[in-house]
Amino acid sequence: MSTDTLFRRITDYANRPDPYPLYAELREHGVARQEDGAFLVGTYDEITALLHDPRVSSDVRNRDDAEELLAGEDPAAPRSFIALDDPEHDRLRRLAMRRFGPPHTPGRIDALRQDITAIAEDLARGLGEKQHIDIVDDFAFPLPVAVICRLLGVPGEDVPQVHEWADAVVAGLDFSPEEEPAERRRTALQARQAMGVYLGELARTRRERPTGDLLSQLANEDGPDGRLTDGELMSTATLLLIAGHETTVNLITNGVLTLGRHPEALQRLCDDPELMPRAVEELLRFEPPVQFLPQRTPLADIEVAGVTVPKGAPLILVLASGNRDPLRFPEPDRFRPDREDNQHLGFGSGVHSCFGAPLARLETQIALTVLLRRLGSWRLLADPPEYRRSPVLRGPRHLPVERGGGVS
Amino acid sequence: MRVVVDLNRCQGYAQCAFLAPRVFELHGEEALLYTPAVPNDQRERVLQAVAACPVQAITAGEQAGAGEL
Numbered sequence: 001m002s003t004d005t006l007f008r009r010i011t012d013y014a015n016r017p018d019p020y021p022l023y024a025e026l027r028e029h030g031v032a033r034q035e036d037g038a039f040l041v042g043t044y045d046e047i048t049a050l051l052h053d054p055r056v057s058s059d060v061r062n063r064d065d066a067e068e069l070l071a072g073e074d075p076a077a078p079r080s081f082i083a084l085d086d087p088e089h090d091r092l093r094r095l096a097m098r099r100f101g102p103p104h105t106p107g108r109i110d111a112l113r114q115d116i117t118a119i120a121e122d123l124a125r126g127l128g129e130k131q132h133i134d135i136v137d138d139f140a141f142p143l144p145v146a147v148i149c150r151l152l153g154v155p156g157e158d159v160p161q162v163h164e165w166a167d168a169v170v171a172g173l174d175f176s177p178e179e180e181p182a183e184r185r186r187t188a189l190q191a192r193q194a195m196g197v198y199l200g201e202l203a204r205t206r207r208e209r210p211t212g213d214l215l216s217q218l219a220n221e222d223g224p225d226g227r228l229t230d231g232e233l234m235s236t237a238t239l240l241l242i243a244g245h246e247t248t249v250n251l252i253t254n255g256v257l258t259l260g261r262h263p264e265a266l267q268r269l270c271d272d273p274e275l276m277p278r279a280v281e282e283l284l285r286f287e288p289p290v291q292f293l294p295q296r297t298p299l300a301d302i303e304v305a306g307v308t309v310p311k312g313a314p315l316i317l318v319l320a321s322g323n324r325d326p327l328r329f330p331e332p333d334r335f336r337p338d339r340e341d342n343q344h345l346g347f348g349s350g351v352h353s354c355f356g357a358p359l360a361r362l363e364t365q366i367a368l369t370v371l372l373r374r375l376g377s378w379r380l381l382a383d384p385p386e387y388r389r390s391p392v393l394r395g396p397r398h399l400p401v402e403r404g405g406g407v408s
Numbered sequence: 409m410r411v412v413v414d415l416n417r418c419q420g421y422a423q424c425a426f427l428a429p430r431v432f433e434l435h436g437e438e439a440l441l442y443t444p445a446v447p448n449d450q451r452e453r454v455l456q457a458v459a460a461c462p463v464q465a466i467t468a469g470e471q472a473g474a475g476e477l
């Protein structure tokens with residue numbers, strides 16, 4: 001088939017369970033121009049180079065078709081730093097980092113260990129003796145939102161509402177071409193605004209009466225880079241809530257799915273739980289929750305593997321394909337929980353590389369460890385499972401498993 | 409357990425300093441300091457840091473660093 005339909009085939013829901021052969025096809029060409037003028041890149045070295053190239057923008061306002069893309073959005077609304085370039089990106093990320101991690105706040109994520117473990121244990125206890133379990137609804141789905149709300153200082157009684165908004169926003173990112181996106185985009189925009197307003201209100205309360213959580217500290221920050229404006233605070237807090245939600249749900253779920261498919265790896269992890277941190281890195285390579293980065297744009301004509309990608313064209317970096325590049329990873333299609341030299345692209349690379357990576361790692365390691373211990377022996381009931389629609393944030397919608405009859 | 413960081417490889421990604429802040433410490437934005445002799449209660453954290461380091465700059469084990477001075 002022609003390579004200029006690759007993106008259509010990748011986004012086609014029928015290929016959600018296994019997009020990897022399409023990625024292999026993409027890698028044969030390195031760069032593939034699509035029928036709509038977008039460029040797909042699927043090889044490890046080229047993706048890495050582009051992620052470190054200052055001529056590649058994360059701000060879609062640099063797209064040739066920006067006006068169309070941004071229809072309905074308020075141009076004056078502050079953008080979150082994932083969608084900005086340096087120096088604005090750097091200033092906002094640095095301000096947020098001052099209260100999230102080292103060097104200024106080194107113990108913050110470490111201090112969440114007990115909370116995360118308690119939340120995971122609680123959910124696992126909730127499974128009781130149930131014979132049939134949906135890993136998504138019963139376990140993976142509620143966990144990351146609970147954790148990020150704890151970190152930010154969102155009161156417990158508001159968590160369900162925040163969860164609902166986060167889902168609506170993520171649904172809006174899902175641009176399956178066969179569906180009419182306008183309605184979903186509108187709902188998503190409304191949810192994002194509602195969440196922003198809520199977090200802005202909460203931040204104002206915390207400015208008067210700080211409670212020691214991340215939001216209180218961000219609201220009262222007075223470091224060398226100054227303080228976040230109200231608008232910036234809203235967009236940053238919203239970003240933290242959204243960026244870590246479905247991604248982490250999918251990593252946990254993909255973990256259970258992958259272990260269900262690889263009984264020998266599952267057995268090794270049950271025998272040797274110290275292997276878990278490395279197994280999670282391998283999952284980030286093998287089944288990454290962010291399959292591609294759809295919103296890069298070159299600020300100048302750029303040569304990529306002999307092809308010129310013109311300024312202003314959509315540039316799509318297929319992380320999940322780079323992760324399976326045989327030039328970088330030996331036996332890339334094998335899941336090896338003890339893989340060495342595993343510099344995967346699961347969290348991206350370069351200046352935008354995942355801000356929340358340490359938290360996501362910890363959450364997933366703890367979640368899978370607690371879950372495996374509680375499940376006893378189990379097996380997958382549906383393989384492949386039913387997937388969510390999104391080709392970007394790819395993961396199962398449900399993952400039914402049955403206790404008994406499997407490993408351990 | 410002992411730990412060694414290959415500071416020529418280290419890119420200052422700070423993943424280690426998040427996961428085991430009592431063993432790995434970032435000074436300023438770049439410089440990494442660490443405690444080569446890992447206290448027992450930090451063992452699990454250090455293994456997490458080893459796995460998380462994007463450039464695999466950290467070696468941990470009973471023998472790590474032996475004979476390198």
Ligand code: HEM
Pocket residue numbers: 058081082083093148239240241243244245247248251288289290293345346347348349351352353354355356357359360361
């Ligand atoms: C397994 C879970 C996660 C995965 C796979 C993941 C993946 C990614 C990737 C691939 C990027 C790069 C985006 C780009 O280059 O355009 C990114 C950025 C980001 N992530 Fe994550 N993420 C996860 C969890 C989290 C969590 C828990 C948080 C919040 C605490 C978070 C916050 C962010 C933020 C704020 C950015 C933007 C960074 C920037 O633009 O400088 N992520 N993530």
Ligand code: SF4
Pocket residue numbers: 413417418419420421422423424425432440460461462463464465466
């Ligand atoms: S995680 Fe690795 S690269 Fe990053 S600071 Fe630690 S040792 Fe250096």
